[in-house]
Amino acid sequence: MPRDTGALEASLSDEVLVQVDNLVKYFPVRGGGLISRTIGQVQAVDGVSLTLRRGQTMGLVGETGCGKSTLARCIAGLIPITSGKVTFEGRDITNLSRRAMQPFRREIQMIFQDPYGSLNPRRRVGSIIGEPFAIHHISSGEQRKRAVQELMERVGLNPEHFNRFPAEFSGGQRQRIGVARALALRPKLIICDEPVSALDVSIQAQVLNLLADLQDDFGLAYLFIAHDLEVVRHVSHDVTVMYLGRIAEQGPKTPVYESPRHPYTAALLSAAPAADPDAAQARQRIILTGDVPSPINPPSGCRFHPRCPKAQGLCSEAEPELQSKPGDPAVHLTACHFPVQDGEILARAGRRQSR
Amino acid sequence: MSLLEVTDLRVGFPTSDGLVRAVRGVSFSVESGRTLGIVGESGSGKTVLTQTLLGLAPGGQISGKALFDGTDLLSLRPDELQKIRGAQIAVIFQDPLTSLHPLYKVGWQIAEMIRAHEPSTSKSQATARAVDLLGRVGIPRPAERVNDYPHQFSGGMRQRVMIAMAISLAPKLIIADEPTTALDATVQAQILDLLLRLQQESQTALIMITHDLGVVADIADDVMVMYAGRAAEKATKHDIFYAPHHPYTKGLLESIPNSSAAGGRLRPITGQPPSLINLPSGCAFHPRCAYVMDRCLTEEPRLVAVGDAGMHRSACFLPPTALGVTQEAEAERKRVVVQGRSDAAAKVAEEIAERPEAEGSVIA
Numbered sequence: 001m002p003r004d005t006g007a008l009e010a011s012l013s014d015e016v017l018v019q020v021d022n023l024v025k026y027f028p029v030r031g032g033g034l035i036s037r038t039i040g041q042v043q044a045v046d047g048v049s050l051t052l053r054r055g056q057t058m059g060l061v062g063e064t065g066c067g068k069s070t071l072a073r074c075i076a077g078l079i080p081i082t083s084g085k086v087t088f089e090g091r092d093i094t095n096l097s098r099r100a101m102q103p104f105r106r107e108i109q110m111i112f113q114d115p116y117g118s119l120n121p122r123r124r125v126g127s128i129i130g131e132p133f134a135i136h137h138i139s140s141g142e143q144r145k146r147a148v149q150e151l152m153e154r155v156g157l158n159p160e161h162f163n164r165f166p167a168e169f170s171g172g173q174r175q176r177i178g179v180a181r182a183l184a185l186r187p188k189l190i191i192c193d194e195p196v197s198a199l200d201v202s203i204q205a206q207v208l209n210l211l212a213d214l215q216d217d218f219g220l221a222y223l224f225i226a227h228d229l230e231v232v233r234h235v236s237h238d239v240t241v242m243y244l245g246r247i248a249e250q251g252p253k254t255p256v257y258e259s260p261r262h263p264y265t266a267a268l269l270s271a272a273p274a275a276d277p278d279a280a281q282a283r284q285r286i287i288l289t290g291d292v293p294s295p296i297n298p299p300s301g302c303r304f305h306p307r308c309p310k311a312q313g314l315c316s317e318a319e320p321e322l323q324s325k326p327g328d329p330a331v332h333l334t335a336c337h338f339p340v341q342d343g344e345i346l347a348r349a350g351r352r353q354s355r
Numbered sequence: 356m357s358l359l360e361v362t363d364l365r366v367g368f369p370t371s372d373g374l375v376r377a378v379r380g381v382s383f384s385v386e387s388g389r390t391l392g393i394v395g396e397s398g399s400g401k402t403v404l405t406q407t408l409l410g411l412a413p414g415g416q417i418s419g420k421a422l423f424d425g426t427d428l429l430s431l432r433p434d435e436l437q438k439i440r441g442a443q444i445a446v447i448f449q450d451p452l453t454s455l456h457p458l459y460k461v462g463w464q465i466a467e468m469i470r471a472h473e474p475s476t477s478k479s480q481a482t483a484r485a486v487d488l489l490g491r492v493g494i495p496r497p498a499e500r501v502n503d504y505p506h507q508f509s510g511g512m513r514q515r516v517m518i519a520m521a522i523s524l525a526p527k528l529i530i531a532d533e534p535t536t537a538l539d540a541t542v543q544a545q546i547l548d549l550l551l552r553l554q555q556e557s558q559t560a561l562i563m564i565t566h567d568l569g570v571v572a573d574i575a576d577d578v579m580v581m582y583a584g585r586a587a588e589k590a591t592k593h594d595i596f597y598a599p600h601h602p603y604t605k606g607l608l609e610s611i612p613n614s615s616a617a618g619g620r621l622r623p624i625t626g627q628p629p630s631l632i633n634l635p636s637g638c639a640f641h642p643r644c645a646y647v648m649d650r651c652l653t654e655e656p657r658l659v660a661v662g663d664a665g666m667h668r669s670a671c672f673l674p675p676t677a678l679g680v681t682q683e684a685e686a687e688r689k690r691v692v693v694q695g696r697s698d699a700a701a702k703v704a705e706e707i708a709e710r711p712e713a714e715g716s717v718i719a
Contacts, residue, residue: 063539064510156711170627171397200396200566205610205623206712212620227539230569234612234621271544273569275611277592280573287548288541291509 016090017188017221018052018075018108023084025067025074029296043295044070046245047084049322052189055215057222059236059253061229061268063292066242068225072191075223076108077101089188106136109182113194115174119166125152125177126162132184151180155210172203179210183218191223196231208235229272233257241265244303245295247322251332259342261325261334264304266346286346302337309346310338356425357384358527358560359408364419364429366400366407373632377403377415379584382658385528388558392575392592394565394607398628400584401564405530409444410436424527442472445521449533451513455505461516462486462501469523488519492549511542515549522553528560535570547574568611572596580604583629583639586658590667598679600661600669602644605680625710638671646688647703648672648695 024047029040045067052058060068074081080095087093093104109132112118119128130148133139139147149159155176166174175195182190192211196204212235214220226232232239239256241249241264249262260266267286274280288307293299299306305315314337322335340346366378378400385391395401406412408421408428421428423444428436440446448454456464465488466481476484482501489497492515505513514534521529531550535543551574554561563575571578571592578595580588580603588601599605606624626643629635635642641651650656650672658668661675672695677688696704707713 063541172627200628201568201607202396202610202624203627205612205621206625208612209621209623209712229540230612268540271540273540273543273547273567273573275568275572275596275608275613277572277596280569285544285548287544289545291511291542292539 015053015056016051017054017088019085019087020048020050020052020071020075021085021087023048023071023074023086024082025070025079026082040296043245043298045074046298048240048242048245048247050240050247050250052221052223053237054188054221055219056237057215057224057235059232059239060223060225060242061227061232061239062242062248063227063268065244065292065295067245067295068242069193071242072110072193072223072225076110076191077104078110102136106132106185107188109185109187109190111175111178111182111190111192111195113197115171115178115198116166118178119174121166124163124165125157125169128166128177129180129184132181136185138185147184148180151184154214155180155183156206170203172199172206175199175203175207176210179207179214183214186218187220189221189223191225193225194227195224197226197228204231211235229257229269230274241268244292244298246303247333247335248304249332249334249336250322251324251329255329255332259328259340261328261332261339262304262336263308263310263340263346265334266340267309284345302335310340312338358387358424359562360384360420360422361408362420362422364404364407364421365417366403366412367416368414369416370632374416375631376634377584377631378407380419381579381581381584381586383579383586383589385560385562387527387560388554389576390554390561390563390574392563392565392571392578393581394568394571394578395581396566396628398583398631399581400631401581402532404581405446405532405562405564409440409446409530411446438472441468441526442524443526444528444530445524445526447514447517447521447529447531447534449536451510451517451537452505454517455513457505460502460504461508462489465489465501465516465520465523468520472524484523485519488523489516491522491553492516492519493545494519511538511545514538514542514546518546518549518553522557522559525557526559528562529554530562530564532564533566534563536565536567543570550574568596568607580607583634584631585639585670586668587640587671588667588669589658590663590669594663594667598662598667600667600673600675600678601640601671602646602673603640604669606643606645608680623712625707625713641703643707645704645707646673646692647700647707648692649697649700650695652699652703 023045025045026041026043028038029042030036031039048071062068073079075086085094088104126148129151130144133144149162152159157176196207224235236253239253240247243264249256249265260269267288270283270286290307301316301318302320305311320335320337322333324330324332325339362382364378364381368375368377381404393401403412407417417429462482462485465485469481469484470476486497486501489501494500494515535546565571575592578592579586582603588604599608609622612621624643629639637653638651638656641647656670656672658670661667661669662678673688673691677684
């Protein structure tokens with residue numbers, strides 16, 4: 001399946017499944033004492049916009065604490081958002097009440113990272129996968145059992161294992177149980193939060209292939225969160241790179257990976273270990289210094305400037321707008337005052353001696 | 356002579372369900388100034404292997420030999436081993452938060468390590484060395500940070516503290532067990548870079564245990580691929596990646612998404628790793644192997660030379676000519692498999708091909 005053509009059709013509005021506009025999520029930081037008052041804000045997500053298109057995958061990458069999981073939970077309606085707007089098929093679903101949100105919950109499902117923690121160990125697999133039917137009062141008895149067994153078969157589990165407990169399955173199989181549960185109500189969007197990070201390489205490939213098949217068969221859209229850049233490249237049509245609550249770069253997969261404009265994207269790509277010794281030796285690594293700063297008190301201007309090999313005076317003063325670099329396709333956006341040029345080498349931050 | 360020479364190491368853990376055969380006859384050696392990457396999935400025995408060398412796998416039934424600088428580590432008394440552990444062989448674990456004591460300042464923890472092995476060092480001398488070490492591993496303002504507690508450091512900084520502790524007594528060998536798995540990509544790059552630089556400065560030998568082939572591609576010289584407690588394949592890094600022989604190694608490489616195949620199908624290894632209590636007969640990999648032959652069901656293949664003047668060794672019955680990922684190699688494998696397969700193996704191959712994740716990658 002070609003995974004690059006989608007971006008060209010972005011303008012077709014009927015392709016848009018979920019539109020996120022300027023989403024902001026702050027968590028209050030409270031002081032101790034009897035009367036706890038708010039002494040600060042964790043700016044987990046700070047003004048993020050993105051479009052999820054029907055049947056396509058948006059990859060979301062960034063390091064720990066960049067807000068990618070919080071963003072996913074906001075879109076799924078699991079936590080209220082501070083400001084901004086989320087629309088699903090053109091209807092505003094921002095901070096809906098429980099009851100008003102109910103019909104949309106069928107359409108948006110999640111798969112979590114930890115296949116151990118996300119399944120109730122005391123319930124049988126059949127009842128775990130059948131739970132969405134129970135919640136939404138769909139089918140019962142034999143009919144539900146049949147539906148669950150069909151799902152199990154679809155995700156590559158043995159339907160006869162209907163009555164087993166999660167502990168009797170391996171990590172990869174448990175992740176399949178999670179996939180079957182997410183699939184039960186035939187959602188239009190599945191948010192995958194690091195779905196393969198806890199799995200061994202050979203099992204990871206099995207689950208990635210399964211997710212690709214389900215997308216083709218059911219026209220699913222995925223919001224795919226992962227820290228492994230090669231995995232994201234493999235599954236995504238579009239990619240959003242986040243840094244400290246903001247979007248650093250966004251666009252169709254190929255331009256973002258092949259000509260990254262934001263120095264952070266370039267550094268991430270150069271730092272990712274590739275299973276190819278010759279390529280590892282040939283490439284110039286950009287080793288970033290320092291760690292990701294605290295989202296309670298983010299740096300001024302461009303949030304990346306204290307670690308950026310290209311930072312200049314302007315970067316600490318003014319926040320760069322998310323826009324496309326002149327000459328680039330309009331859908332390839334970057335928030336940088338001094339975008340990386342083609343062929344530019346960012347080795348100033350320290351070059352790795354390879355062997 | 357190699358710095359560390361391990362011969363036919365076997366470790367089993369008796370449990371109420373039976374004997375867990377975690378390591379089943381592994382031999383390898385490490386030279387000064389070189390890096391051995393040990394790759395394997397969960398349960399392949401890679402961690403038990405190295406922990407046994409250091410006496411950190413209590414309750415195990417151990418046999419074999421592990422000569423470190425001429426001394427057999429496995430025959431040492433606990434107090435003798437303690438003198439070597441930390442001073443001559445240092446370990447860096449995956450999770451830097453649980454490997455540091457939360458209630459003691461990091462400087463104190465490094466100084467304690469120095470004083471435990473060098474009782475004549477005074478507290479102030481040891482602390483001064485701790486400051487110097489923190490500086491060497493790239494912690495800014497080491498003289499102040501030496502008085503901080505572990506929770507005041509980020510994950511990458513904590514791992515730097517662990518590395519400072521590991522190099523504090525100039526060990527001859529460092530064993531790093533998934534040292535970057537818990538870290539973000541940019542921080543992982545910093546830590547690998549640091550390990551490489553320190554190794555080059557002092558000619559330390561390094562054993563890097565990881566499940567991540569990317570990390571191995573980056574820093575190893577030689578690679579040992581483990582499966583179900585045995586070495587499946589041993590070779591230089593280049594041969595492992597570009598001319599793999601064992602179908603498991605080949606399968607691992609094909610499972611990884613990479614840019615050349617972006618968006619295409621991955622070719623996963625079918626099935627699950629076996630239980631170490633109840634291992635399959637013959638080759639432990641045969642129930643997942645696309646090239647399964649009759650011999651594989653009954654005989655356990657030994658590690659034999661398949662190329663590179665005997666340096667490239669593989670525990671597989673496929674002939675040395677079936678080496679690499681080229682079309683010729685694949686044709687050769689197919690030819691051998693067709694000859695070597697009758698009813699029994701054909702049945703196994705059929706079962707493998709019927710698994711939903713097989714995707715026609717199996718020669719049926």
